[in-house]
Amino acid sequence: MKSPLIACALLAIATGASAAPPVDLAKFPDTAASDPKANALMVGTPPPPDKLVRWADGSHFRFPNTRWSFSHMREVMPTADVWRGSGKPSHFARAEQKLDTVAYTDMDGIARTWGEALAKTWTDGVVVVHRGRIVYEKYFGALEPHFPHIAMSVTKSFVGLLATMLEHEGKLDPSAPVTRYVPELAATAYGDATVRQVMDMTTGVQYSENYADPKAEIFGYMTAGAFLPAPPGAELPGSFFDFLKTLKKEGEHDQAFAYKTVNTEVLSWIVQRVSGQALPQLLAQRLWQKLGAEEDAYLLVDRTGTASGGGGLNATLRDMARVGEMMRLKGRFNGQQIVPAAVVADIAAGADQAKFAKAGYTTLPNWTYHNQWWISDQGYYMARGIYGQAIYVDPKSELVIARFGSHPIAANSVQDPIILPAYRAIAKHLNRGR
């Protein structure tokens, strides 16, 4: 079971706090050397054994296989469709600009360019939308414009958006106890938590990410949800929901931000219970069909057909950019108010900086985490997922950037020093002279 452990290791780094361990990125093949097309991953009838990427041995979660698998998740796992409907895709105007040479200085004081930033972060694709027009769109590795790519924890922001919509419709009360909606969690860490604490990830829940311990909860989460195969003979919960019912309390709620994916799975449970709809249908009816998405999206599902709200969304880059534009435009896109402006304002307002600061994210000074979105105090905000998934929404700069990646290290803190200043540089460049 070597590979799942490696995968867990990467995830462990990712979902822990900001202080990433020192990582020598030079030991990993770079963007060109890890290119899945050049390396003929999964090419051949059949592909040779050393080019196979499979769920059964966990190799789908192992770099550089991830450079292929993150654009092909449905081929290794069961998934549920997020239907775009039968209407025409919404139109995206284009005004392409050469941005590769845009120069900036990264957080470590190194002079870089936008093009270099993309390569140095193992980017699979990026779309830059300025004033509603696509000014830059590139694909690398295995990704193509019509391929859904796994969005990892960007998924959480979609669940948070749905929860906030339900809140503003009066159907979900953030101050209510979790157990009002999911009584099954009464005997767990969530027995005395509020929905608000779940939405902002300030619960005290024992959720170990010590991958050296085969009983660590992160291992249970990933195998319960079938992200990874279970070790032989393991007795583990067979679904996300069954896993959540095993969680114990650790510390107190409401003291500090603590990023734990299980909070989102709880929120996803609440959202589905309150709405009476499964997550794929919610995303389809409330977002995908109204946005005029170009392609269906899909969600990874566990062995009981439950979608992963914590990290299971797969979508095309352009459709992610549509979501970003909708947020930038206060919920209005494709000729209709898709999300109430008050919902977007609520999310963008952020949460308590003091609680966020306790988590020690050095690359995100003065940010907060609110309703499953990452909110800067500079007027922009993000949906963020490990390995480099992002929707960057910057209303002041009239800018949206959607990006997918397959970085060798899960932790975004490893690539933040390069990529976050790059987003800012693009914002500045596109609005120069204004």
Added chain:
Amino acid sequence: MKSPLIACALLAIATGASAAPPVDLAKFPDTAASDPKANALMVGTPPPPDKLVRWADGSHFRFPNTRWSFSHMREVMPTADVWRGSGKPSHFARAEQKLDTVAYTDMDGIARTWGEALAKTWTDGVVVVHRGRIVYEKYFGALEPHFPHIAMSVTKSFVGLLATMLEHEGKLDPSAPVTRYVPELAATAYGDATVRQVMDMTTGVQYSENYADPKAEIFGYMTAGAFLPAPPGAELPGSFFDFLKTLKKEGEHDQAFAYKTVNTEVLSWIVQRVSGQALPQLLAQRLWQKLGAEEDAYLLVDRTGTASGGGGLNATLRDMARVGEMMRLKGRFNGQQIVPAAVVADIAAGADQAKFAKAGYTTLPNWTYHNQWWISDQGYYMARGIYGQAIYVDPKSELVIARFGSHPIAANSVQDPIILPAYRAIAKHLNRGR
């Protein structure tokens, strides 16, 4: 391992010869009683245990769960997308007619109506296209117009169509030995077989469907391809291709038609090897994108990402009807010649009746099996899949019928006596007075 055995039993009946064992259909819940919506299968957050349909316990292949799962296969298994492209769907004119009361007499001499025939065969949906216009379209159970439904062995006809196209392009020689294209099969039953014998299923291959024997090849096929979970501790091939490499010869080639799904998996291997493209890409580029399909289709894939050419296609009914129309119109549809007319004529010409007769299909007198299609001597032909999947192409009557079902018994011979005369009755009714 009760459920996989039941599934295998059903498949065994299906893939064996025509002589179905006596079946008391009255013991199965009828269309209404087995309705997955009425029974709330897979409804709830989470669905209660007795409403769960899962791959892990084989319950996705157990009636009446199949009434849900056959419209939701991607939610229980990994799949590969068949992309429809970004163009507009082709237009289907409509001229709806009331056909439910069309009366006829079935093969057993029982007076029936079209509407009754659909219900008595556990139909999930049907589209009737007359002179290019949809005259009848209905959905039952879990199926909706935009849901891909598993096509079972209708898939084979798509592989056969691709093979015939490659033949007419001079890329595939039916008289060549299989080993010219797949030398890996030299030491198997296919070592001295020709491509033609594989295309028309006249190989002598030991492929037991004795489900009481856990070592029977059908069990190996289904578990190797991950249609069903393997029994604990079983040492089985991990892919379709690895399984094919284990097949031994039994009897002589070219003596008689013998319907064995493994022949199609061999043909699928050949088609992919010759074209240098995987089956999902072939179907997308050569058919789906040219047809102007309404929705993406998808293929079930095994643990190595290899699509099942034997039974893995899932598509919407209307897109199946588009394929049928394209065949009826000698390969021309959506304003372009998608398949050469000579390819369609080749398929429709059928094969050797004497070889087919040896298999004893009493419901298919004077039919043949050619290039993976079922050809009547009355001028119409079909793609057929177990549990009631069909594309019925009747150029003389300017008629195409696409149908999906989830009959409790796999064998089409059980429902042929009701449904085949019903197709003929619809043909006669629509062309009355001509």
